Amino acid sequence: MTAQPHVVLEDVSKLFTRKPDFAERIAISLGWPEPPVVRAVDGVSLEIGHGEALGLVGESGCGKSTLGRIVAGVHAKSGGRFSFDGKEEADWTKADAKRARLDIQMIFQDPMSSLNPRKRIADIIGEAPVVHGLIPASQRQAAVAELMREVGLDPAYARRFPHQFSGGQRQRIGIARALAVEPKFLVCDEAVAALDVSIQAQVLNLFMDLRERRGLTYLFISHDLGVIEQLTDRVAIMYLGQIVEVGATRDIFAGPAHPYTQALLEEAPRIGRGRRVYAPLKGELPSPLAPPPGCRFHTRCPHAMPVCKTEAPALKQIAAGRIAACHLNDKAT
């Protein structure tokens, strides 16, 4: 990691307001309250270093994809600051914005729905670099062939359509398409979740090879803790739109500090010495429309104290390179 982080998020939030439907518009005109706002991401601050692989985990609906999409420029944030290579988004020139958008590419979970079914692979992969002036049209075929080889696909299939490939191959096509614009940073959102376990391992190996070869930085979103442990250097844990703990992956898996991380990493009993199995989380996940006051985890936390119901704990450094937001750390400081 160099001194200047690659990506910095400061107090970033994303609010989703649903447009009221016809019946709701009538209700609102009669004085009923407007549809509620979801704070999908609520005051998140994070730094990601050059060449680092940061994992992002948390239960369904906690805001992982929304945060990933903000980083990749797919969603505009509602508040906070975003910097790329030391320059804040608010100060970007048009050229900065274009470069950042190409430099940060997103890999999605379902390659079938993110690939245009009517386009040939050669067009899916080769279009963006020509459109953005990265290669002349005359070099397109050679560039596509090279990219296909890089992700483990036979360039002889360049004229085929997405449906003629398997799920794993389609994910490789999605990766080649992202690599075509020479990105520095990949946001992978459940990028192997839709694949069979054996294929998952191959695609994860590809991500690791690309990291070595291209010096890529990753924001790796996954609900699969085994994948996170294998692939990332650091991990950030999210709960109801907020970060509750960040630390080196090795340290967090060896000893989770935050009660939510502890609950996430609780292992289910297993027979023999197979793959680690995690137990499902206990207690009901509160609605993101009305997160609990104080510490958002207090309704499910086995260590909850009276203060937890009223005061939100701040993220504090609890060890070198390790931060957590929990009142249990109040006494220590």
Ligand SMILES: Nc1ncnc2c1ncn2[C@@H]1O[C@H](COP(=O)(O)OP(=O)(O)OP(=O)(O)O)[C@@H](O)[C@H]1O
């Ligand atoms: N476009 C949208 N409009 C309205 N609400 C949204 C939208 N996208 C996400 N949300 C809401 O924001 C919250 C966070 O969603 P998000 O998809 O970021 O969660 P996630 O952690 O990626 O979940 P999962 O693990 O299921 O993919 C959820 O409550 C979700 O319903």
Ligand code: SF4
């Ligand atoms: S602040 Fe309180 S409720 Fe929240 S995780 Fe810590 S002990 Fe549990």
Ligand SMILES: [Mg+2]
């Ligand atoms: Mg998601």
